[in-house]
Amino acid sequence: MNTPVRRVAIAVMVMVLLLMGNLTYVQVVQAGDYRSDPRNQRVLLAEYSRKRGQISAEGQILASSTETDDRLRYLRQYSDGPMYAPVTGYYSITYSSSGIERAADAVLNGSDDRLFARRLSDLITGRDPSGGNVVLTLDPEVQRTAYEQLTERGYTGSVVALRPQTGEILGMVSTPSFDPNELASHDAEARMSAWQQFNEADPPVLPNRAISETYPPGSTFKLIDVAAALSSGRYSPDSQLTAAPAITLQGTNTQLQNFNGNACGTGETASLRDALQRSCNTAFAQLSAELGEQAIRSQAEQFGIGTTDLQVPMPVATSTIGDIPDTASLQQSSIGQRDVALTPLQNAMVVAAIANGGVVMQPHLISQIQSQDLNPVETTEPDRIGQAIDSSVARTLTEMMVNNENNYSGSGKITGVQIAAKTGTAEHGVNPQAVAPHVWYVAFAPAENPQVAVAVLVESGGDRTNLAATGGTVAAPIGRAVIRAALGTDR
Amino acid sequence: MIPEPRTGSPPPSPAPLPTGRGIELVLLAFAAVLVTGALALVEANQEQELTQTLLWVGLAYLALFAIAHIAVRRFAPFADPLVLPCVALLNGLGLVMIRRLDLARVERALAAGRDAPVELVSRQVAWTAIGVALFVAVMWVVRDHRTISRYAYTAGFGGLVLLALPGLLPSSISEVNGAKLWIRIGGVGIQPGEFAKILLIVFFAAFLVQKRDLFSTAGRRFLGMELPRARDLAPLVVAWGLSVGVLVLERDLGTSLLFFGIVLVLLYVATERVSWLLIGLSFFLGGCLIAYQLFGHVRVRVQVWLDPFADFDNTGFQIAQALFGLGTGGVGGTGLGAGRPDLVPYAESDFMLSSLGEELGLIGLAAILIVYLVLITRGLRSALAVRDSFGKLLATGLAFTLALQIFIVIGGASKLIPLTGLTLPFLSYGGSSLVANYALVAMLLRISNAARAPLPRRPSTPLPPIAEAGTELVERPS
Numbered sequence: 001m002n003t004p005v006r007r008v009a010i011a012v013m014v015m016v017l018l019l020m021g022n023l024t025y026v027q028v029v030q031a032g033d034y035r036s037d038p039r040n041q042r043v044l045l046a047e048y049s050r051k052r053g054q055i056s057a058e059g060q061i062l063a064s065s066t067e068t069d070d071r072l073r074y075l076r077q078y079s080d081g082p083m084y085a086p087v088t089g090y091y092s093i094t095y096s097s098s099g100i101e102r103a104a105d106a107v108l109n110g111s112d113d114r115l116f117a118r119r120l121s122d123l124i125t126g127r128d129p130s131g132g133n134v135v136l137t138l139d140p141e142v143q144r145t146a147y148e149q150l151t152e153r154g155y156t157g158s159v160v161a162l163r164p165q166t167g168e169i170l171g172m173v174s175t176p177s178f179d180p181n182e183l184a185s186h187d188a189e190a191r192m193s194a195w196q197q198f199n200e201a202d203p204p205v206l207p208n209r210a211i212s213e214t215y216p217p218g219s220t221f222k223l224i225d226v227a228a229a230l231s232s233g234r235y236s237p238d239s240q241l242t243a244a245p246a247i248t249l250q251g252t253n254t255q256l257q258n259f260n261g262n263a264c265g266t267g268e269t270a271s272l273r274d275a276l277q278r279s280c281n282t283a284f285a286q287l288s289a290e291l292g293e294q295a296i297r298s299q300a301e302q303f304g305i306g307t308t309d310l311q312v313p314m315p316v317a318t319s320t321i322g323d324i325p326d327t328a329s330l331q332q333s334s335i336g337q338r339d340v341a342l343t344p345l346q347n348a349m350v351v352a353a354i355a356n357g358g359v360v361m362q363p364h365l366i367s368q369i370q371s372q373d374l375n376p377v378e379t380t381e382p383d384r385i386g387q388a389i390d391s392s393v394a395r396t397l398t399e400m401m402v403n404n405e406n407n408y409s410g411s412g413k414i415t416g417v418q419i420a421a422k423t424g425t426a427e428h429g430v431n432p433q434a435v436a437p438h439v440w441y442v443a444f445a446p447a448e449n450p451q452v453a454v455a456v457l458v459e460s461g462g463d464r465t466n467l468a469a470t471g472g473t474v475a476a477p478i479g480r481a482v483i484r485a486a487l488g489t490d491r
Numbered sequence: 492m493i494p495e496p497r498t499g500s501p502p503p504s505p506a507p508l509p510t511g512r513g514i515e516l517v518l519l520a521f522a523a524v525l526v527t528g529a530l531a532l533v534e535a536n537q538e539q540e541l542t543q544t545l546l547w548v549g550l551a552y553l554a555l556f557a558i559a560h561i562a563v564r565r566f567a568p569f570a571d572p573l574v575l576p577c578v579a580l581l582n583g584l585g586l587v588m589i590r591r592l593d594l595a596r597v598e599r600a601l602a603a604g605r606d607a608p609v610e611l612v613s614r615q616v617a618w619t620a621i622g623v624a625l626f627v628a629v630m631w632v633v634r635d636h637r638t639i640s641r642y643a644y645t646a647g648f649g650g651l652v653l654l655a656l657p658g659l660l661p662s663s664i665s666e667v668n669g670a671k672l673w674i675r676i677g678g679v680g681i682q683p684g685e686f687a688k689i690l691l692i693v694f695f696a697a698f699l700v701q702k703r704d705l706f707s708t709a710g711r712r713f714l715g716m717e718l719p720r721a722r723d724l725a726p727l728v729v730a731w732g733l734s735v736g737v738l739v740l741e742r743d744l745g746t747s748l749l750f751f752g753i754v755l756v757l758l759y760v761a762t763e764r765v766s767w768l769l770i771g772l773s774f775f776l777g778g779c780l781i782a783y784q785l786f787g788h789v790r791v792r793v794q795v796w797l798d799p800f801a802d803f804d805n806t807g808f809q810i811a812q813a814l815f816g817l818g819t820g821g822v823g824g825t826g827l828g829a830g831r832p833d834l835v836p837y838a839e840s841d842f843m844l845s846s847l848g849e850e851l852g853l854i855g856l857a858a859i860l861i862v863y864l865v866l867i868t869r870g871l872r873s874a875l876a877v878r879d880s881f882g883k884l885l886a887t888g889l890a891f892t893l894a895l896q897i898f899i900v901i902g903g904a905s906k907l908i909p910l911t912g913l914t915l916p917f918l919s920y921g922g923s924s925l926v927a928n929y930a931l932v933a934m935l936l937r938i939s940n941a942a943r944a945p946l947p948r949r950p951s952t953p954l955p956p957i958a959e960a961g962t963e964l965v966e967r968p969s
Contacts, residue, residue, distance in 0.1 A: 001760055001761070001763065001880060001883050001884070002875050002883075003763060004759055004760040004763050005760055005871055005874050005875055005883065005887050006875070008756060008759075008760060008871060008887060008891055009868055009871045012864070012867055012868070012871070012890075012891070012894040013864065013868075015894060015895075015898045016860050016861075016863070016864050016894075016898075018898075018902070018907065019860060019897075019898065019901050019902060019905070019907065020857055020860060022902065022905050022906070022907040023817070023848070023853055023856055023857070023901075023905055024853060026814060026817045026818060026905050026906065027817050027818065027820060027821055027822060027848065027852065027853040027856075028821070028822060028853065030814075030818055031817075031818040031819075031820075031821045031822075032818075033818065034814050034815050034817070034818020034819065035815075035818050035819050035821070037815060037818075039803060039811070039815070040815040040818075040819065041831070041834055042815065042816075042819045042830070042831045042834065043819075045831055
């Protein structure tokens with residue numbers, strides 16, 4: 001009987017070897033995947049036991065961790081939660097994280113390589129390891145003004161304000177917003193009900209409209225048409241275009257009308273300057289057909305539209321002008337309709353580039369990374385992405401935008417500050433006649449020495465039934481208020 | 492490798508054989524140091540001062556194994572010295588992990604504003620005490636393992652009843668989490684299947700020894716193997732039927748698999764015929780196919796095994812959490828008390844493996860596997876050394892059941908094979924498993940004592956030098 005017993009012993013050893021082999025596979029080969037799986041709560045739980053760094057802007061602390069006596073040692077707290085939520089994001093034990101909390105997680109939790117020296121000294125001195133701090137480029141005054149402007153009126157929308165010369169993001173607002181404190185709560189039930197409420201909210205509160213959603217830019221896209229036209233050298237602000245109230249799209253029977261079916265001024269033709277100011281669709285349909293798809297597409301790309309890997313450091317949704325199979329489509333696209341879709345950030349980048357002599361700057365939210373003891377570790381340097389238009393074209397375009405603003409009605413004009421602007425009113429949805437249009441206002445100021453560029457988007461005219469809403473009436477006052485805050489004229 | 496059995500001529504030294512009790516004591520002390528150190532580490536890592544629980548768990552542990560050691564000295568002085576320390580280490584590590592999970596659950600309950608839950612570690616210590624008591628009792632009552640074979644049919648009948656009982660009882664008494672394995676009366680539950688396992692091994696060992704010649708009778712030859720005669724397949728068919736019965740009535744894949752595997756190995760060892768293994772495996776495969784076709788819960792298990800993340804929130808949740816735990820532990824583990832094994836459901840019973848794997852890492856699990864391997868091979872070593880066939884079969888069966896059980900449990904929790912609900916012997920929380928395994932180890936020690944004890948009438952005269960010895964006819968060891 002001994003031979004089979006020995007064979008059984010060998011079989012047992014083989015079984016144990018199989019187990020060890022499989023455990024090695026699970027715990028060594030696959031370990032990384034399992035460890036970093038978003039459904040694995042352990043990583044987050046471990047992070048909660050460390051003091052996470054703070055997020056601040058101009059000395060104002062937006063997010064910080066305070067010690068508690070419950071199981072999760074540190075509670076994440078946000079001051080002015082909803083106002084800053086699109087930027088800070090949230091940091092939740094059960095629902096992961098978003099915004100800067102997610103994008104700058106390595107810094108905030110202290111694992112970033114740039115904080116290595118301090119980590120080492122923590123290890124040696126036995127101090128509790130803690131995270132680094134993130135200082136944002138935001139201007140609290142701009143942020144507050146933009147947020148209040150939108151929420152006071154109950155608008156669903158977004159405001160982005162940039163410093164044209166550097167790409168610093170001075171304001172980034174999305175409304176309606178949510179309070180990240182509720183998702184960071186250590187009370188599981190409160191957290192869960194907040195999460196449910198946020199997810200079911202209509203309009204949605206969790207996405208950051210400024211960078212995660214794209215909208216038809218409507219007439220604000222005409223700035224890009226003009227840029228392409230001026231850059232071609234064949235057009236000047238005085239070039240004449242059709243003033244007809246309607247035009248048949250090339251190769252189709254479809255009529256393209258001007259806003260309210262108006263003619264573009266009183267004459268047979270209208271200058272490019274007037275066509276931009278009056279935002280005449282027919283003139284731009286003619287212009288785009290003359291310029292051709294390639295000119296407009298490449299001009300749009302030079303402004304950054306179509307860039308897929310833009311990060312601020314949160315990833316930004318890709319803006320696009322869509323497929324343009326024929327001239328009729330090009331004509332529709334040239335007035336910012338059809339498949340053209342921009343993020344509010346992208347639209348702000350367009351005007352910021354015009355303000356900055358045609359140079360597109362990398363937009364960014366993080367101004368500085370600080371070590372645990374608030375010493376600067378890394379300061380973001382302005383980064384030039386490229387030259388979208390010549391500086392002479394930029395100057396001409398600025399003049400035309402000044403002309404726009406000076407002919408726009410609407411409230412909120414600032415005495416002594418010359419704004420350069422363009423409004424937009426974009427149809428959207430399956431039945432555009434039944435839903436109020438998205439309205440835009442993109443601008444920069446002062447025109448002669450630009451300090452701030454803004455893009456304001458208000459979804460569905462602020463009120464779905466307000467079919468008469470336009471960029472000029474709804475979005476422009478908000479944009480002007482934000483500019484006023486950025487220039488500090490009422491401080 | 493297994494050393495050669497000592498079946499040849501007796502050793503030349505007339506001095507009394509070393510009993511190994513001294514080694515056992517040293518190893519037990521080593522296990523105790525490891526376990527108390529680990530307990531202290533758990534409490535320290537949980538940022539608590541050393542509590543009274545630590546003190547009394549530690550003392551109870553020391554006292555229980557002191558008693559076990561004295562019992563071995565008294566009743567089985569020649570027993571294998573490695574077996575009890577292995578058991579002590581495994582049981583101790585189990586207590587440490589159960590205590591660690593207790594702390595996590597208390598903390599969680601306090602955070603949620605609930606009352607502190609019952610401390611499982613106290614219960615497990617109580618079960619250990621009952622286990623050690625049964626261990627001592629078995630050693631004391633069974634002075635010679637061969638006497639057990641007289642009660643083979645009683646054991647077989649008892650085992651059958653215990654195995655079938657929960658399946659036949661109403662679900663209100665026997666069903667927990669979908670498997671009908673329990674008898675619960677007044678808050679205390681036992682799983683009779685754990686005891687049935689041992690009784691049935693006793694029965695099959697005795698039965699096969701009695702009918703050994705019968706099963707060895709050759710039938711037809713096929714592919715160079717001697718096939719058994721068709722009517723001799725009866726025991727295998729009965730075992731197979733029982734396994735399927737357990738699967739159907741009790742919905743317990745693990746016990747069913749375990750039981751069939753043991754019978755198969757006992758048949759093979761008794762008859763030395765590979766053909767039995769092949770026939771058994773084909774029965775097994777057939778059973779698997781039928782079970783897969785007929786039972787939804789078996790199909791679900793297989794699907795979860797293939798991809799636990801496909802249905803993460805529902806059926807795949809347990810195994811996915813276990814894999815997260817194992818993966819997070821990695822090679823070195825998080826350290827005792829520093830991980831989050833409590834995130835895995837049934838962390839202290841079915842998924843004890845992932846709890847240990849998370850905090851002790853691959854290194855810790857490898858060490859635990861080696862302790863199991865030592866325990867099992869010492870059991871098989873006794874099977875080789877013991878002189879009677881019944882003892883050989885019984886020891887093989889007892890040792891192999893441990894091996895198969897850890898294979899099923901660890902393989903299941905680490906996604907090597909489909910998951911089945913079984914406990915890790917000595918490590919997992921669960922009274923029946925612990926107590927039954929103490930009885931199992933007591934019997935193994937009894938057999939190893941018989942194997943290692945000096946022969947009663949050993950020639951005391953020194954042998955002549957080999958050069959002067961004449962040619963001697965010796966019987967070839969079987």
